[in-house]
Amino acid sequence: MKRAPFRQNGNRKRWECYMPDTTYLDAVLERHGHDAANLLQILIEIQQEHGYIPPQAIDQLTAKLACPRVKIESVATFYSFLSLEPQGTYRVLFSDNITDRMLGSESLMKLLCTELWAEPGKLSEDGLVSVDATSCTGMSDQSPAILVNGITVTNLSAPRVQEIAELIRKQVPLAEWPAEYFHVEDNIRRRDALLNSNFQPGSALAALLARGAEQTLAEIKTSGLRGRGGAGFTAATKWEACRNAPGAQHYVVCNADEGEPGTFKDRVLLGSYADMVIEGMTLCARIVGAQQGFIYLRGEYRYLLEPLQQVLQRRREANLLGKDILGTPGFDFDIAIHLGAGAYICGEESALIESLEGKRGTPRNRPPFPVTNGYLDQPTVVNNVETFATASLVALNGGAWLAGIGAEASSGTKLLSVSGDCERPGIYEYPFGVTVQQVLQDCGAQDTQAVQVSGAAGICLAPDEFGRRIAFEDVATAGSFMVFDQRRDMFEVARNFVHFFAHESCGFCTPCRVGTSLLKNMMDKLAHGLGSPYDFAEIERLDQLLMSMSHCGLGHSACNPVLNTVARFRPAYDKRMSHKNYVPAFDLDRALTQARQMTGRKDAGAHLEEYE
């Protein structure tokens, strides 16, 4: 039998021999307690080690986790960072948010492909590199950005792309690449109550212990603190429901899967304010009676994993995590970090819990809600990073303090991730109630045509609405704030978001699985100059269907970008209405593209006559 060589290539081992070495896998399994509930974490480590998940590794997992092969494959194929096919020794993923595109990400990707003789989405023949696009990586304030073997590289430019191509050609290990490539700037432009707080680790826990859990919950209630993930559910209500729910264990989960295109504020909080976040989780644990917490960190923020683990370790050593926290008998709580692997849907709390349990990130049927039936079917609080950070300040300063800041139904401050056409992209913290106009002024935006608030699922505002306020009672947001000036084509903005939803649909329910792809094809049809009034009516009909029949919020909001831009920027669509009557989406000359590519033909004879 022919035995393939065990190759060591660049900084990544390829597993191609017939008798793979399983000692490495044993260590991974050991670390994850041989527990199938940690399947996703195990798969992420295998992917990281080999660049893909080799079939031999699945054989091993099947035997050692007593987990059926189909289950492993079904989980592995759900997450876009995992792959059952070999990927390049260097896997380069270009963040494909509209803000990356506005700064030339598409041509930079082409440049890299040309430099390396690679084709997007395909493994190069020598197995050295694969290049592809991925959903927004949370670097919109320093884009274009890429992930190289899962690690963030920012501020891409043509010269930097050429340098990277050279490093890849020379197979320089990632660890030896220039450090400045990996530098991620916080870009904090405006600080308010939260970012100015000069928080001392342990101070909120001391306040909690002095005041007692019951009274601290009362303070959270008084503060009116609402979830910062976008939906704005009252934190105290969630915590109280979880506290009162019967269960052998209770859990606290920090949702750090900020996947809305254009948002990056959780990245900054986890990078520079992690103590405040973790302390918020810890006091929540005390209130609801949890001993175990999780930070679900999106895979795009892989570079934050070790720093966060260090913070956790430091806090354990300072007795702020672990057993008998701050010397209080029975106050036991610890936190594990779980990584995501490229699935926007896992930001939805029940999908996140499924993912935490090592499964596909499919949103659950609700009710029951996570507060009663969450992680491992136990009562679970899931809150956003910023919500926990704010909770720490409430414990420290009292509920009335927070209630005194912000707008009537939205107490406190909000971190906005500002990106797009402005002079100073970055983090802006404002008391709730700030006008869109004020933000635009502060970030140095000019000739602004539109602002997309709260990401692809959010709302697109035109200039006559810039007087509206960022608050749950007016324009609610998870934090994304993308600015588009007069040069931008709002149809293309909407089309980018529609592609995003089609890519991120989990595929569970019919309307979203098929509908988001149909919508994508219809928007592409318009972009190809084949649109007619019929197609507009179709798009609106489809939007209606997605809204009413979808299983979860992804499907419900997948139509927002189109509905919003049609209502406000109709001329951008009218331009696409090239035909009075319906024409088919199928375009014979375009369908011949592949044949032309295969035969290397570019001449007029390779096109249909009418196109000559």
Next chain:
Amino acid sequence: MSRETFTLDGQDIPFEQGQTIMQAAMAAGVYIPRLCYHPDLKPHGSCKLCTVKVNGRQASSCTYQARDGLAVESNTEELNGERRSLLQMLFVEGNHFCPSCEASGNCQLQATAYELEMMTAHYDHFYPDRPLDASHPEYLLDFNRCILCSLCVRASRDVDGKNVFALSGRGIGSRLIVNSASGLLADTDFSGTDKAAHVCPVGVILKKRVGFAVPLGQRKYDTQPISDLPKPGIEEN
């Protein structure tokens, strides 16, 4: 003592504690369209055909617990129109050629489409590439017709205790896969006596060498619409 009831299109439907709207409706002999529901299996709520309006809000009737006094709408022009669109989506997502399909006449997708008067596929077809699996000596898998209802997945896992099937991929790339390193049914522990062999609502899981034993035109839904059967659509193939 009066039993608890909810109304379904104005008709009083009694229910027992713990029943879903779907279960109560079926017990009362009222048809709600569905494809991913099977009374013997845990409900999934993914096909969305059984979407009803509960007190004005959309919900999947197969997962929604019945409660006293609910006002449920199902057989309305609006909901049936939306269900028709869902059926059209399922038809264009896969490769469905009814005239040559062994399941024609026994197919719940086809029967439901007749029931809801779906006349065309309406949307552009995706024409996915889904190779057949004819490896098993007794059974054939024609993935072209798969509507990703997961009934075979649930039957194999929860009834047969085997995990022969699973859904893989994501979004429009979702696919049914089987439990073997080769990816072939022959290399799994699948058997014709499995529950999973008999729950496919379309024509994916087919027994070999018995094709067209009952002539077209004399099959289950050829003689009676799916809504008229006493327990419509649940008799096993």
